[in-house]
Amino acid sequence: MADKDEIRPNVHDSLRRVSELLRKHELVEGLVHRQQGPRQELVENLVHKLHLVELQKLLDAQHPADVAYILESLPLEERLVVWDLVKAEREGEILLEVSDAVRETLIANMDEHELVAAAEQLDTDEIADLAPDLPREVIQDVFRSLSPEEREQLRSAMSYPEDTVGALMDFDMISIRDDVTVEVVLRYLRRLDEMPDHTDQLFVVDHAGKLKGLLPVNRLLVTAPGTPVATVMQPDFFKLHPQEKAQDASGAFERYDLVSAPVVDDGGRLVGRVTVNAVMDYIREETDSDLLSAGGLREDEDLFASVWSSVRNRWAWLAVNLVTAFIASRVIGLFEGSIARLVALAALMPIIAGISGNSGNQTITFIVRALALGQITPENARKLFAKEIGVSALNGLIWGGVVGLFAFLIYHNWQLGVVMAGAMMLSLMLAAVMGVAIPLTLQKFGRDPAIGSSVLITAITDSGGFFIFLGLATVFLV
Amino acid sequence: MADKDEIRPNVHDSLRRVSELLRKHELVEGLVHRQQGPRQELVENLVHKLHLVELQKLLDAQHPADVAYILESLPLEERLVVWDLVKAEREGEILLEVSDAVRETLIANMDEHELVAAAEQLDTDEIADLAPDLPREVIQDVFRSLSPEEREQLRSAMSYPEDTVGALMDFDMISIRDDVTVEVVLRYLRRLDEMPDHTDQLFVVDHAGKLKGLLPVNRLLVTAPGTPVATVMQPDFFKLHPQEKAQDASGAFERYDLVSAPVVDDGGRLVGRVTVNAVMDYIREETDSDLLSAGGLREDEDLFASVWSSVRNRWAWLAVNLVTAFIASRVIGLFEGSIARLVALAALMPIIAGISGNSGNQTITFIVRALALGQITPENARKLFAKEIGVSALNGLIWGGVVGLFAFLIYHNWQLGVVMAGAMMLSLMLAAVMGVAIPLTLQKFGRDPAIGSSVLITAITDSGGFFIFLGLATVFLV
Numbered sequence: 001m002a003d004k005d006e007i008r009p010n011v012h013d014s015l016r017r018v019s020e021l022l023r024k025h026e027l028v029e030g031l032v033h034r035q036q037g038p039r040q041e042l043v044e045n046l047v048h049k050l051h052l053v054e055l056q057k058l059l060d061a062q063h064p065a066d067v068a069y070i071l072e073s074l075p076l077e078e079r080l081v082v083w084d085l086v087k088a089e090r091e092g093e094i095l096l097e098v099s100d101a102v103r104e105t106l107i108a109n110m111d112e113h114e115l116v117a118a119a120e121q122l123d124t125d126e127i128a129d130l131a132p133d134l135p136r137e138v139i140q141d142v143f144r145s146l147s148p149e150e151r152e153q154l155r156s157a158m159s160y161p162e163d164t165v166g167a168l169m170d171f172d173m174i175s176i177r178d179d180v181t182v183e184v185v186l187r188y189l190r191r192l193d194e195m196p197d198h199t200d201q202l203f204v205v206d207h208a209g210k211l212k213g214l215l216p217v218n219r220l221l222v223t224a225p226g227t228p229v230a231t232v233m234q235p236d237f238f239k240l241h242p243q244e245k246a247q248d249a250s251g252a253f254e255r256y257d258l259v260s261a262p263v264v265d266d267g268g269r270l271v272g273r274v275t276v277n278a279v280m281d282y283i284r285e286e287t288d289s290d291l292l293s294a295g296g297l298r299e300d301e302d303l304f305a306s307v308w309s310s311v312r313n314r315w316a317w318l319a320v321n322l323v324t325a326f327i328a329s330r331v332i333g334l335f336e337g338s339i340a341r342l343v344a345l346a347a348l349m350p351i352i353a354g355i356s357g358n359s360g361n362q363t364i365t366f367i368v369r370a371l372a373l374g375q376i377t378p379e380n381a382r383k384l385f386a387k388e389i390g391v392s393a394l395n396g397l398i399w400g401g402v403v404g405l406f407a408f409l410i411y412h413n414w415q416l417g418v419v420m421a422g423a424m425m426l427s428l429m430l431a432a433v434m435g436v437a438i439p440l441t442l443q444k445f446g447r448d449p450a451i452g453s454s455v456l457i458t459a460i461t462d463s464g465g466f467f468i469f470l471g472l473a474t475v476f477l478v
Numbered sequence: 479m480a481d482k483d484e485i486r487p488n489v490h491d492s493l494r495r496v497s498e499l500l501r502k503h504e505l506v507e508g509l510v511h512r513q514q515g516p517r518q519e520l521v522e523n524l525v526h527k528l529h530l531v532e533l534q535k536l537l538d539a540q541h542p543a544d545v546a547y548i549l550e551s552l553p554l555e556e557r558l559v560v561w562d563l564v565k566a567e568r569e570g571e572i573l574l575e576v577s578d579a580v581r582e583t584l585i586a587n588m589d590e591h592e593l594v595a596a597a598e599q600l601d602t603d604e605i606a607d608l609a610p611d612l613p614r615e616v617i618q619d620v621f622r623s624l625s626p627e628e629r630e631q632l633r634s635a636m637s638y639p640e641d642t643v644g645a646l647m648d649f650d651m652i653s654i655r656d657d658v659t660v661e662v663v664l665r666y667l668r669r670l671d672e673m674p675d676h677t678d679q680l681f682v683v684d685h686a687g688k689l690k691g692l693l694p695v696n697r698l699l700v701t702a703p704g705t706p707v708a709t710v711m712q713p714d715f716f717k718l719h720p721q722e723k724a725q726d727a728s729g730a731f732e733r734y735d736l737v738s739a740p741v742v743d744d745g746g747r748l749v750g751r752v753t754v755n756a757v758m759d760y761i762r763e764e765t766d767s768d769l770l771s772a773g774g775l776r777e778d779e780d781l782f783a784s785v786w787s788s789v790r791n792r793w794a795w796l797a798v799n800l801v802t803a804f805i806a807s808r809v810i811g812l813f814e815g816s817i818a819r820l821v822a823l824a825a826l827m828p829i830i831a832g833i834s835g836n837s838g839n840q841t842i843t844f845i846v847r848a849l850a851l852g853q854i855t856p857e858n859a860r861k862l863f864a865k866e867i868g869v870s871a872l873n874g875l876i877w878g879g880v881v882g883l884f885a886f887l888i889y890h891n892w893q894l895g896v897v898m899a900g901a902m903m904l905s906l907m908l909a910a911v912m913g914v915a916i917p918l919t920l921q922k923f924g925r926d927p928a929i930g931s932s933v934l935i936t937a938i939t940d941s942g943g944f945f946i947f948l949g950l951a952t953v954f955l956v
Contacts, residue, residue, distance in 0.1 A: 066733065221667045221698065254762060255541065290769075296840050297844060311869055311876075317840065318837060318840075322877065332825040343824075346821075346823075346827075347811045350831070375550060383782065
């Protein structure tokens with residue numbers, strides 16, 4: 001499959017190689033089980049080990065994110081063989097990179113001792129990210145191994161809900177005092193072996209820890225060493241608060257092209273920083289969860305999840321749709337007499353419901369997107385209603401004409417064609433009004449308009465479309 | 479609306495203030511037109527100007543991305559009033575930030591001279607981004623104003639298709655020679671007024687311009703000045719090629735947490751760099767276009783687009799759905815005789831089609847996502863088929879039982895209930911098989927599986943669901 005290779009050129013080669021080695025390994029295992037002669041066994045065991053050694057070498061050479069990708073792409077049994085070969089000191093990083101569903105399968109196969117060892121390799125903000133998936137005793141053990149300062153960080157990182165700035169934040173920032181010179185700062189930095197990733201700026205604080213300004217690393221390089229920090233720092237700067245929504249932070253990173261941003265508490269004291277890589281991960285997760293919930297999957301599904309866990313992941317959506325389908329069915333039931341007299345109605349009614357459902361979903365997509373961008377105000381909401389109704393009226397003329405003609409051509413009944421065209425027009429207008437109203441209403445009541453809007457509009461256009469068409473037909477035709 | 483304020487706290491205040499000032503401005507215009515007394519006019523004109531001055535001050539204080547946001551949120555007429563108040567030297571940056579649809583409305587209202595002036599404020603890679611929307615003469619004028627080196631850059635940037643690394647790349651990199659010391663580099667940097675944004679590393683090249691290594695700025699700070707660059711640089715590094723897919727680059731930035739990456743030509747010579755902000759913009763646009771195409775909108779729609787342009791943007795999807803609805807209608811038409819004899823079939827058939835459509839779409843969502851991550855190989859495709867069929871069989875038992883019971887309770891006809899349950903089971907299995915097969919087939923033929931899969935599965939589950947249910951009913955009941 002060509003496209004896939006293009007997406008992850010190197011890592012996909014690795015995945016193919018891993019699969020190959022695993023297949024050889026399985027083959028050998030099979031042979032060993034069948035042929036129990038001691039000499040044969042010895043040879044096979046040797047080959048077996050050679051494969052695993054090669055596999056381990058291959059894994060050691062991969063970036064943790066790439067090992068995570070390989071693990072996600074393997075069925076459970078093979079995944080655990082590979083996981084056993086991963087060096088203990090890399091397990092923590094890799095656990096951070098894999099998807100939630102796959103992480104559960106890996107953690108379920110590690111003992112307490114291994115988990116503690118893996119977690120201890122990580123920074124406190126990373127431990128906080130893993131914590132929800134770890135057994136209570138493991139967290140307690142890890143906690144005991146930390147310094148008092150780290151314990152404080154871990155406690156603070158774990159105290160913020162998932163979608164806040166506090167959950168995105170790390171503690172790897174370099175802060176400097178505002179009453180020193182650039183030379184002192186440079187000397188201090190040279191004493192560090194290396195600077196944390198994504199250090200594009202240093203945070204300038206006063207003696208009380210209050211953030212006074214930012215000193216971009218690049219400015220540090222082009223400034224004369226004797227200059228006081230206070231004169232070269234940026235005193236006006238963008239800052240975040242731990243309680244703010246993660247979505248705000250990600251919007252700001254996108255708009256202002258940031259690499260890192262300071263996080264301060266209510267007293268203005270520096271408590272951490274957010275970096276662009278945490279923001280990118282957040283955006284990816286958000287996009288994923290929108291995609292999944294739009295399809296009615298409750299959460300990320302392991303590619304090789306059991307049938308039973310997949311059924312559980314998907315049942316809620318199907319149940320809701322079953323209820324709406326039952327309602328639509330009862331609406332049709334109201335008109336069974338009309339259908340019995342003019343059976344063409346049964347064949348034509350799904351057209352009305354289908355087209356208005358699609359049109360309503362287009363309106364929803366458009367409005368949900370504008371809401372997400374914050375572009376809908378009470379003033380322009382009225383204009384949007386007017387516009388969508390206009391669009392649906394024009395669509396009603398066009399598509400109403402087409403479906404009316406279709407009905408006439410098939411059934412040679414011009415009255416049926418006219419009723420069909422009229423029903424199409426009315427259903428499309430219903431879809432337009434509800435397509436604007438549903439997301440605005442969900443938003444007003446503090447619900448996410450991206451979730452549920454589509455189910456609601458389809459329910460309304462189905463039942464409404466059937467009712468309008470069969471109702472008009474009953475009045476004018478039967 | 480609470481949520482919106484949280485998304486863009488400051489910029490939304492600005493938008494509200496802009497709307498207020500615009501309303502006052504319109505009010506005054508209205509007064510002036512009605513009361514033509516010269517004294518009255520004078521006073522009103524003064525107030526009028528005061529509002530616009532205040533508005534201009536407000537706009538000047540905003541980040542270009544925030545002005546872009548305000549422009550996108552205003553109806554066309556008000557948008558152009560605001561656009562007239564934007565300082566000429568900021569127009570270029572702001573044009574870069576607005577959405578494609580809004581950019582068109584702004585450019586349509588600028589004369590050639592203004593456009594040339596706006597474009598000349600930009601870097602060559604940014605001009606290349608605007609170029610598709612600019613009139614030919616404007617590009618020629620801009621081209622003439624560039625230095626030979628810049629012309630070469632512009633030509634190169636414009637030569638790459640939109641979804642390649644070449645289109646993401648900029649030319650703002652600092653390259654240094656490999657045969658100097660860190661001290662020489664530091665002295666060179668101090669002569670620059672400031673370093674380009676997102677300069678987290680310098681690119682080390684030999685005398686022929688070939689990229690030999692990367693020198694992280696942070697490492698520069700912690701290295702003794704006498705050290706030769708060649709010994710402190712990273713000789714193994716991640717690099718991109720201009721022809722590579724932008725999606726590859728964005729995957730690498732996410733996986734490896736990059737801030738910038740070098741772009742080299744086939745000869746290994748440094749030609750540009752890609753930065754994380756360009757990658758974030760790319761990801762946002764990709765996500766947006768996926769979202770829009772999933773809803774059947776061809777492109778980004780201006781919130782205040784005319785009814786006619788909205789109809790054009792949405793018609794293709796509706797036309798496709800009309801065709802599939804006609805087919806489904808004809809499938810029902812085949813069984814009109816059965817429906818006439820047992821009219822309950824008409825009321826029950828949408829349940830089968832609806833539920834299996836939803837279930838098929840869940841499978842599609844899941845498979846499309848796994849394909850996008852490159853996690854489906856020929857080996858595991860078979861396992862996925864088996865899993866999805868298992869899920870659908872289990873769902874068939876559960877939901878088939880529920881709908882069968884529903885049919886029995888409403889119509890007191892147990893045979894009808896059994897047919898209903900059987901049809902549900904078969905339709906769900908059809909949905910599962912097609913839900914895996916459709917995206918895999920689209921991918922195989924080089925099409926994007928995210929586009930069109932959903933329409934196809936719904937077409938198949940509609941017609942298929944009707945056929946299965948009405949067919950079974952005709953055989954066993956009528």
